[in-house]
Amino acid sequence: MIKIKMTTAMYGAIVAANLALRCAAAPDPDWLDHDRDRPRPLAIKPATSSTQEQAGQPPSDATVLFDGKDLSQWVSMDGTPTKWIMGKGYMECVKGSGYVRTLQNFGDCQLHVEWATPTPPHGEGQGRGNSGVFLGLDRYEVQVLDSYEANTYADGQAAAVYGQYPPLVNASRPPGEWQFYDIIYTAPRFDAEGKVKSPARLTVFHNGVLVQNNVELTGPTSWLERAPYQPHPEKQPISLQDHGNPVRFRNIWVRELGKPGRKEFTLAEKLLDTYCGKYGNGDIEVSREDRQLVARKSGVRFVMFAESPTKFFAKTTDFRLEFMPDSDSQVNKVIWSVGEGANEAKRDGKK
Numbered sequence: 001m002i003k004i005k006m007t008t009a010m011y012g013a014i015v016a017a018n019l020a021l022r023c024a025a026a027p028d029p030d031w032l033d034h035d036r037d038r039p040r041p042l043a044i045k046p047a048t049s050s051t052q053e054q055a056g057q058p059p060s061d062a063t064v065l066f067d068g069k070d071l072s073q074w075v076s077m078d079g080t081p082t083k084w085i086m087g088k089g090y091m092e093c094v095k096g097s098g099y100v101r102t103l104q105n106f107g108d109c110q111l112h113v114e115w116a117t118p119t120p121p122h123g124e125g126q127g128r129g130n131s132g133v134f135l136g137l138d139r140y141e142v143q144v145l146d147s148y149e150a151n152t153y154a155d156g157q158a159a160a161v162y163g164q165y166p167p168l169v170n171a172s173r174p175p176g177e178w179q180f181y182d183i184i185y186t187a188p189r190f191d192a193e194g195k196v197k198s199p200a201r202l203t204v205f206h207n208g209v210l211v212q213n214n215v216e217l218t219g220p221t222s223w224l225e226r227a228p229y230q231p232h233p234e235k236q237p238i239s240l241q242d243h244g245n246p247v248r249f250r251n252i253w254v255r256e257l258g259k260p261g262r263k264e265f266t267l268a269e270k271l272l273d274t275y276c277g278k279y280g281n282g283d284i285e286v287s288r289e290d291r292q293l294v295a296r297k298s299g300v301r302f303v304m305f306a307e308s309p310t311k312f313f314a315k316t317t318d319f320r321l322e323f324m325p326d327s328d329s330q331v332n333k334v335i336w337s338v339g340e341g342a343n344e345a346k347r348d349g350k351k
């Protein structure tokens with residue numbers, strides 16, 4: 001029952017977020033009031049509630065990021081396998097191993113994450129069961145902390161948007177108990193010059209209680225300072241923080257909001273490096289900038305997004321690349337196309 005109430009509340013929050021962004025919250029003028037021909041919303045199976053003993057089932061239209069069985073959708077930040085460990089139905093942070101992130105990228109979304117801090121509790125303040133759920137790769141943190149009868153600064157406790165917004169109430173459960181966040185994230189938008197068109201927004205329910213109501217972020221999460229926004233692609237991995245404490249996670253799922261689009265992934269930097277070089281007598285030049293490939297074709301620069309380990313697409317022009325590894329995983333040619341067809345370009349300097 002609690003899930004149904006929460007879904008209604010979330011729907012309200014999504015509408016509020018859209019209103020705030022002035023994007024399509026008004027009734028669609030293409031349809032009459034009560035129009036009998038209007039397509040009905042897709043019927044899905046809603047989520048079932050978790051208990052302390054057992055994780056619930058995600059809604060049928062969710063992308064399951066962690067079902068308690070394996071870490072296949074999670075990697076360390078550079079894309080190599082993570083050192084976080086699996087327990088019975090959960091994953092656990094290993095001190096010093098770094099954040100884990102999803103392979104897939106997500107923009108506006110509804111995210112469900114269940115977590116438990118260590119019991120008996122260990123440490124004080126920010127050192128007591130600290131982790132975090134980050135949207136926008138490692139930029140926007142919803143704090144994970146043991147805040148049950150524990151004391152730390154308000155904008156750093158559990159369910160705070162760290163350093164910016166304390167939660168409306170402290171809805172924490174005792175350490176060792178499973179708790180959950182339902183997060184609605186609106187990614188920030190940037191114009192072509194990198195200026196903020198609309199900031200990131202977060203709505204958070206902690207154990208079913210509204211604790212962040214569509215708050216507008218001032219920029220990325222930071223410590224000791226108020227950091228300004230840096231432009232980034234709308235869709236980014238979701239990550240979980242290694243703050244040195246063995247915090248556990250289970251039952252993580254996400255539902256993408258907004259227009260359906262092509263799936264996007266952030267691949268391992270090592271793999272991207274195997275694609276870098278010149279092809280077709282310098283006609284196509286591929287390089288890596290941070291976690292993304294950039295291609296220059298006939299002198300025009302394209303930021304490329306991965307839709308699979310070998311296929312990439314641009315978002316400004318229908319320009320696509322498919323790298324063709326040979327049996328030794330050497331990449332000596334690329335298939336490229338603009339709008340139509342398929343053309344082969346050999347890597348320069350190879351036979």
Ligand code: MG
Binds near residue numbers: 130131132141
């Ligand atoms: Mg944290």
